[in-house]
Amino acid sequence: MAHGLEPLLHPKTVAIIGASDAPERIGGRPISYMKSAGYSGKIFPVNPKRETVQGIPAYASIKDISESVDTAIVSVPAKIAVQSIQDCIDAGVKSAVIFTAGFAEMDEDGAAAQREMEEIIRASDMRAVGPNCLGVFNVKDGWYGTFANAPGMVEVPPGPVGIVTQSGAYGSHVFGAAQARRVGANYWVTTGNECDVDVAEVIEYYAQAQDVKVILAYAEGMKSADRICRALEMARDAGKPVIFQKVGKSDIGALAAASHTASLAGSDAVYDALFKQYGVYRAESTEEMVNIAYACQFDRYPEGRKISLQTISGGVGVQMADAADKYDLDVEPMPEGTQKKLKELLPFAAVRNPVDFTAQALNEPHLMEENLILTVEEADYDAFIIYMAGVAGSSFTRQGVLDLLTRLRKKYPDQIWFLSTTRVDDTVGDYEEIGMPCYSDPDVTVQSMAALMGFGETFRRGRPDAPPMLPAGALPAPDTAVGEFEAKQILASAGIPVTRESLATDPEQAVAAWQEIAGPVVMKIASPDILHKTEIGGVLLNVDDEASVADGYATLLERAESAKPGARIDGVIVAEMAQAGVETVMGVVIDPVFGPAVMFGLGGVFVEVLKDVTFRLAPFGIDEAHRMIDEIQGRAMLDGVRGAPPADIDALAEALSRLSVFAHANKDKIESIDVNPFIVTPTGAVAVDGLIVPADHSQ
């Protein structure tokens, strides 16, 4: 079955409501563009005041068109837009592109009108983009449902790239930048206020479209977690890279986003989590987005991160090695034997990696050819970057380089080779023809290669591990505030290791608990009303004889009573002293759009000063938990520093995954969870404290 957006992106019949005879006016531009681009479908201008529009017979109303209309462009004043939409629905129009502005982006009245529009569209079979959008286009079909100056921007042939943006102005910018970077985007959709079709659904469309291989998306926020997750999953399963620019990272940016769109933007860290989870590349700039899209057009992804750096300039070799370090590529040295052979071939060359074949290759190009052949045959790199300065473009030397590389590409068509050359202009087309993406800036070349490698990893990995099952006897999250002891019992029932402990309600029980533990204990006041126990002296460490345990019980109750008279006291927790280990923090927050997200970080300054934390959407499996652990800055702490033994990372990963499962199962009952500290020892891990804040904690 065809995708629901098919009529919007491949219409055979197009109506323009508010069609203008003047080709420069908003209602005139789509007609003018389609005429000049040779659109092969039928165009039905709707304008009650004219017989013809731009030479095409006009209709007084959408209802007067006898043929079935795939798409109607709505370019009418805001006050009659809702009626126009209703007319389209009544006339059986399959999809609408609503240019009209003045809705939720404007004021409360506009928002109300948009809600009305939304309701009638949702109740119908018609799909719509907008309102307040710049429309859609499809270069190959000559379909220009837009008033952006799109045909004027088309310079490179349409390729396998689909663009979707919320902002129309920025969508045009991205298309223009893509053209300048030789990226042949074919599809372009701007979703505007998203009363129906959103960025997620367009990604989904691109994920299933045969002629799209690369997806560029831009958003300020998203309203449906399910739709975007499904769309990104489809793209990943189809092996299509998604390059996403999500703005509003900074506090100022988020503030500006709130003043601009009607989107209920999830907090930015949650978007980071989403993108990491689905292997989406998060771009921070237009240039980054189009530079990476450019490489993705070649639709070939490295198997790993081992890079061969080949250069005609030693200095640029160093620069690329620096960049490889920055973007986490593996500059593995050439095999010793190959280095030896290369040294015989090129006595003055550096042969380790980077291989600096020097300007000698200019005089004796066969040396460069033999060098590349040797490297492919004897070494095991996942990709190559070849820096040629001006040599690949200069009229003196260009043909020789092209001939040489053409021979080699025929010999090794599956190798992934990037060419870095001084100028990227029309002359690089011949290199692109033989499957070599061309870049000017060596640093950007390496960055783009790193992005390809990231996609390669994502595609090879495929679907992540399934999350573990919630254990059969798992307790539900509490409905009201509970103390640490109960919180930890609940977490323990969900498979998260906690300290061995008992809740004593008199000194005798406390002593019995101490005897049971058979070693030094920590004693803590247990009260749902006392969250910061240390501040009131509510924790006693290293208690290890009968009298001290009994006295300790009394002391804690006295301190609680004097610090917080009337607090509910559950008793005193008597717990084993946690083993020495690395202090970490796990947590859960509920995002209004994406639901529960699990946080992980190291304790102390790592979280408090450096904000060195990472998030994932719940639930997730063990493999995803390992990836979380691996991406924090302070990762080395877990390997053991200052002679400490390595921490049990598997136990940590399992706990994170199990916490995500618990959070997901209880997503409607909780507001947040803190497991802090969660001590990871050399042979396990244990939650020393836990806090579960129920969703409605006012009760």
Place this chain on the structure above:
Amino acid sequence: MAHGLEPLLHPKTVAIIGASDAPERIGGRPISYMKSAGYSGKIFPVNPKRETVQGIPAYASIKDISESVDTAIVSVPAKIAVQSIQDCIDAGVKSAVIFTAGFAEMDEDGAAAQREMEEIIRASDMRAVGPNCLGVFNVKDGWYGTFANAPGMVEVPPGPVGIVTQSGAYGSHVFGAAQARRVGANYWVTTGNECDVDVAEVIEYYAQAQDVKVILAYAEGMKSADRICRALEMARDAGKPVIFQKVGKSDIGALAAASHTASLAGSDAVYDALFKQYGVYRAESTEEMVNIAYACQFDRYPEGRKISLQTISGGVGVQMADAADKYDLDVEPMPEGTQKKLKELLPFAAVRNPVDFTAQALNEPHLMEENLILTVEEADYDAFIIYMAGVAGSSFTRQGVLDLLTRLRKKYPDQIWFLSTTRVDDTVGDYEEIGMPCYSDPDVTVQSMAALMGFGETFRRGRPDAPPMLPAGALPAPDTAVGEFEAKQILASAGIPVTRESLATDPEQAVAAWQEIAGPVVMKIASPDILHKTEIGGVLLNVDDEASVADGYATLLERAESAKPGARIDGVIVAEMAQAGVETVMGVVIDPVFGPAVMFGLGGVFVEVLKDVTFRLAPFGIDEAHRMIDEIQGRAMLDGVRGAPPADIDALAEALSRLSVFAHANKDKIESIDVNPFIVTPTGAVAVDGLIVPADHSQ
């Protein structure tokens, strides 16, 4: 007096030794280029086998030329290059451009030949670039002492930019990228193996040249600290920005650099220090370098970091706000009153900052004009970025935007306004004419503005504070290994606060010291042979009664004897317990090129796991020390976290500065210094331990 490189960069008479009649050959290219570029000086081909070269009368030898030769290009095989140079010197040639390769970059024989060449040049009055370089050029003069295809790359008029690179191939790349970015470089020098002229001296030349306002430099390493420091100081004093790409940041990069050049590269952190100290912008990529040079061409630097973001697209407003956060710009909100007025003017606009004047400005451009006037008149921004999507370039709207901005630029010629527009091509020339740099990528626009602001700060600041004087009674650094006690006495004499302490040589002295301190003490074994005292139990904390002090003395001696029999024992240090504070680390390393560099970081994981440290070249004043402190990631620790009081940052800054003065005064005597920990309390700072490793510590 003219600068010594004047004959090299503005020659009136040029000889080409090894001149070729074939314009495409290395020895033919300079002649061909100069002829076609209309070089107005005299060209003297030197070729004993020909009567004329490319139509110009040839000479058999440089000695046959009767006129004084400003520059001789040496394009002969390596085996006769040294003789050629000698001939030039004998003939009174003022400067030489040595293309010939096959010297230090090749092998030991080449290095020896280069040393010979160096010696004869140094002994003469002739200056030289190379060997193994691509030469020099000066576009305005039509002087092309290069075999790079330079005239073929010139597309934009020569402007106020000077380029200098060690690598010739990369130098061409930078020139090409600059041209593509509309950066009109006029001077271009590649220094190759630097047997005489180095990158530093060319920077110095540009710093004093009237027609250079922006300096682009590239190096893999430098050999003379004095020359580069002097050159950067001159550039700063002249208000000329230096944008520097120094490669070899990563371990792999540094390894590759070592295999490529003969440079004695200082360690990379020291280059960071150098660049920060002189306000140099360190670029990581060619694009970054030319994008920033582009803005610098306009020669106007903001007074501060307050930025007004103006946008026709709300989404790009958010994106620019994110970028402003990343690059540390101040997105100060508009004054309340002005926001009110703007809201009346543009009811649908966001008016806080970013100001999103929306596409309404398209229909009513006067609204945008009034908005900008209001913002200039009523707010106090240091610079503006105006994002116009495709509107500033589209044929429908371009003239209106240009007229409007032209009026405003006339009204406010000193304002610093950047234009961000979809395409930067020839059509932006008109905006550049009215003093507005044009960028495509909004993120890059903000990054480049941040760079301008950094230069503005550097130029306003001018010369940094003078370092303090070394105190009159300062002790010299030791000639042989000394223990902690003596090291701290020396540091204390140099003005660095250390713990109050005594060295006791018997238990009675220890007790007396404890009485003197009148509080709990720490006791530490004092031995130049025991560096890691805690590991042998050589430290006792919190000792506070007579018997314990006396016993402690004995215990420490026993432990030292059993852990390290025969170690030299100076006694036992009895020191006050340091006050609670923030643990920091200060250190000194001696760089082979740059001499002593001072390191600063926070203690514990900040240094050990996060490598969060910064360096400066010694000596430096208090202001520079403050800048060091402000740039570490964990800076917030010093402001007090978890309710701790703020640390005495002035005391810390003074100590860093004094350590730099001590290191500078003793640079030939030391190998390194560690002051670790250096505790910064709310009311001072104190070194708890200190280690001075003498330069020749084998003795």
